[in-house]
Amino acid sequence: MTGLRQTQHLAREARHLAPGASEEAVHGRRVFAEGHGPVLTDLDGNQYLDFAAGTLTQSLGHGHPEVVEALTAQARRLWNVHDSATPDRAGLLDLLARLLPERLDTYAFFSTGAEVVEAALRVVQATAPPGRNRIGALRHGFHGKTMGARMLVHWDIGHQAFSGNSVLGYSPYCYRCPLGLEYPSCDVRCATLVRRHIAEKPNVSALVFEPVLGAAGVVVPPPGYWERIADACREGGVLLVADEVLTGGGRTGAFLASDLFGVEPDLAMLSKGTASGFPFAVLAGRAELLRRPEAAISGAYASTYASNPLGIAAARATLEVVERDRLIDRVRVLGEIMEDRLRVLESRFDRLGQVRGLGLLWGLEFVTDPAARTPAPETARAVYTTALDLGLRTSLGGHILRLAPPFTLDEALLEEGLRLLEKALERVIA
Numbered sequence: 154m155t156g157l158r159q160t161q162h163l164a165r166e167a168r169h170l171a172p173g174a175s176e177e178a179v180h181g182r183r184v185f186a187e188g189h190g191p192v193l194t195d196l197d198g199n200q201y202l203d204f205a206a207g208t209l210t211q212s213l214g215h216g217h218p219e220v221v222e223a224l225t226a227q228a229r230r231l232w233n234v235h236d237s238a239t240p241d242r243a244g245l246l247d248l249l250a251r252l253l254p255e256r257l258d259t260y261a262f263f264s265t266g267a268e269v270v271e272a273a274l275r276v277v278q279a280t281a282p283p284g285r286n287r288i289g290a291l292r293h294g295f296h297g298k299t300m301g302a303r304m305l306v307h308w309d310i311g312h313q314a315f316s317g318n319s320v321l322g323y324s325p326y327c328y329r330c331p332l333g334l335e336y337p338s339c340d341v342r343c344a345t346l347v348r349r350h351i352a353e354k355p356n357v358s359a360l361v362f363e364p365v366l367g368a369a370g371v372v373v374p375p376p377g378y379w380e381r382i383a384d385a386c387r388e389g390g391v392l393l394v395a396d397e398v399l400t401g402g403g404r405t406g407a408f409l410a411s412d413l414f415g416v417e418p419d420l421a422m423l424s425k426g427t428a429s430g431f432p433f434a435v436l437a438g439r440a441e442l443l444r445r446p447e448a449a450i451s452g453a454y455a456s457t458y459a460s461n462p463l464g465i466a467a468a469r470a471t472l473e474v475v476e477r478d479r480l481i482d483r484v485r486v487l488g489e490i491m492e493d494r495l496r497v498l499e500s501r502f503d504r505l506g507q508v509r510g511l512g513l514l515w516g517l518e519f520v521t522d523p524a525a526r527t528p529a530p531e532t533a534r535a536v537y538t539t540a541l542d543l544g545l546r547t548s549l550g551g552h553i554l555r556l557a558p559p560f561t562l563d564e565a566l567l568e569e570g571l572r573l574l575e576k577a578l579e580r581v582i583a
């Protein structure tokens with residue numbers, strides 16, 4: 154239940170705040186006042202384990218002391234000099250070169266996921282050979298809400314999709330196979346069709362993809378999907394552009410989720426987990442693309458907040474801790490515990506149609522009945538609000554709940570969060 158101070162606060166805000174907030178904010182009705190590590194505190198003093206990690210941003214939890222220190226020190230020194238060099242930037246470039254695959258050795262900095270997706274699209278368009286004027290993407294993919302990004306998003310994100318010059322391929326959504334097939338007897342036909350419609354088309358310049366589709370509910374491709382598509386793209390001259398805005402930085406148990414599927418992208422975009430929630434994004438690419446004169450014309454990678462020293466300080470501190478404390482190993486260890494517990498819940502609750510994920514990124518898909526698999530957004534919403542009332546914050550989108558706790562969580566708090574989730578499920582759907 155939303156406490157009295159929060160209720161009053163929300164009523165005051167509602168007088169002037171434009172509607173159109175996320176489902177999480179609308180149905181959660183909480184006023185979060187503080188965050189420390191994995192714990193949030195609301196205005197009435199109630200505490201929550203944050204299994205949404207901000208908005209999948211707080212890989213180190215809230216207010217990690219080293220990130221706070223780096224930001225505070227930077228705030229005392231310098232805030233914005235456009236994209237001029239600052240002392241920390243070389244350190245961040247070196248760090249990225251250590252963490253990312255060797256072939257992705259050139260970087261440009263931006264401020265949000267959508268902004269870095271737009272930058273990648275500009276590079277693709279600037280370097281595309283004549284005649285390659287279409288861009289491929291996957292159904293159920295999400296890449297942001299700016300016009301270029303929306304060109305690649307064909308499901309309802311609150312505005313009508315803008316189809317532009319994109320061509321869509323089937324995503325590996327086995328639970329709701331658009332071809333009505335079953336894995337593995339399907340022989341991954343969705344991938345064969347992506348190959349035919351995108352990878353082998355002479356008028357397509359790039360495939361922009363989420364290696365694991367996050368916003369669609371953590372859709373994890375089955376073995377064979379990426380193998381079939383990636384090689385064909387390479388052979389067909391179609392660039393592989395990995396949108397790792399959500400997955401990048403370690404969340405799936407590898408620094409890039411693409412690596413888990415053997416995909417070697419030409420460009421990769423990172424944002425959410427990169428700078429602990431400070432607006433920051435990285436475009437990583439192969440030198441021959443990002444340094445091509447057509448792509449790197451004067452000002453191509455600059456914007457008001459691109460390369461801003463505060464973002465650089467936050468990213469550098471965050472990624473240094475991820476590297477030094479071997480947190481990606483922790484993601485894998487905690488991810489296994491999570492998978493075991495969630496599989497038990499999946500088999501126990503009929504209306505929990507499917508649990509999917511890897512590392513510390515999990516999606517729970519709710520249905521009205523397991524045979525028809527009719528989406529049950531009201532159930533997801535009830536589990537979300539009940540879990541909040543019990544002290545667990547998750548991420549809600551339609552009939553899907555996502556769980557993505559910080560990498561710094563200990564086993565006891567992970568178990569505690571999963572116990573709270575189980576309790577919420579018992580209350581709503583037992």
Ligand SMILES: Cc1ncc(COP(=O)(O)O)c(C=O)c1O
Binds near residue numbers: 268298368398
């Ligand atoms: C894969 C992916 N790409 C792009 C975006 C857009 O990022 P932003 O909201 O920072 O514009 C998101 C946001 O959730 C995302 O998940």
